[in-house]
Amino acid sequence: MAFSIHTNHRVLFLLPAGIYLVLVYLCAVWPAMQEQAAMEKIPQPPENELVARGRELYGSFNCVTCHTQQIRGDERKASDNDGVRVVPVLEADARFGRELATRAEEYAWQAPVFMGTQRIGPDLSSTGRRLPEAQWHYWHLYDPQSVSPDSLMPPHRFLFTTEAPTGDAQYDYEEVQVIAGLGVSGGKLWAKPDAVALVEYLLSLNREYLETEGLGK
Ligand code: HEC
Structure with missing residues (x-):
């Protein structure tokens, strides 16, 4: 044997x-x-250094503890449209302005993915579409309650400075149009390079590239 x-x-x-x-x-x-x-x-999204840096900061500031990037579908209402499975957005999620639930391919080139599990704040999957103004995001990051009175979101003032940037560095700063609600003494405020990158990332969350590739709205 x-x-x-x-x-x-x-x-x-x-x-x-x-x-x-x-x-x-x-x-x-x-x-x-x-x-x-x-x-x-799946086509790779266009590369943009500022957006990539902003994405990194989004991770390091832990925005994902309060914000998801996933629109849930209502599986009970799924239907078949010429061989394409269509899952309508769950009613609770429809207010984020999406017609289709998030699909796996949207995360294809992301590492790490920021799907999140907590929705203390709104879903940010298409925040760049809903809120396309950089200045709004600066006001909101500096003092969320200045534009959203009952906001629970913590202010991120360390991303701003009231001292005018000088030298070559000034090109990486962005001047904030100060509004009354911000309570900035001196009336001048600049977004530091990290704030500029973070806001660029938020504005990039608009799904334009997915739509041009016919991958979703
Ligand atoms: C403690 C929880 C919390 C954290 C952490 C947090 N947020 Fe928020 N966020 C909220 C809440 C609550 C709102 C809704 C009220 C408002 O608009 O401020 C909100 C709203 C927003 C909005 C507006 C979204 C919309 O569609 O109206 C954006 C953009 C945003 N947050 C970005 C961020 C970014 C970027 C970070 C990380 C730097 C962050 N948030 C961290 C709680 C949080």
Whole structure:
């Protein structure tokens, strides 16, 4: 019985090891390859350094603890439209101005994804579309209550300065049009480069590229 698992220790080792490798391939490697292939079919969003930096800051300021980037679909109302599955937006989410629920491909090139789980603030998937003015975002980040009176969002004043930037650095700053509600003494305020990048990222959340690629609204 040269190949008996009870007496041949090579078989005893190789058989489970072989089964283990096959399972690793089937459960991990193969699905990952499928995902990768599916992702590569999805066009990469246009690259923009400022947006990429803003995205990084969005992660490091932990905005994701209060904001999601996912519009839920109402699976009960899903229908088939010429072979394309259409899932209408859950009523509670429809107020974010989306006609379609978020789809997996929207996250394809994002690492990490900021889907979030908490909606203490509104969903931000299409904030650049709803709020396309950079100045509004500066006011809001400096003092959320200046534009949204009952806001719970913490102010991010460290992203601003009242001292006029000088030298070459000034090109990375953005002057804020001071409104009365901000309570800035001296009446002058500049958004620091980090605020400029963060707001650029927020404005980029408008799905334009997905729409041009016919991937969703
Ligand atoms: C403690 C929870 C909390 C955190 C942290 C937080 N937010 Fe908010 N955010 C809110 C709430 C609540 C609102 C809704 C009221 C308002 O407009 O301020 C809001 C609103 C917003 C809006 C307006 C969205 C809209 O469609 O009306 C934007 C944009 C926004 N937040 C961006 C950010 C960014 C960027 C960060 C990280 C720097 C952040 N938030 C961190 C709670 C939070």
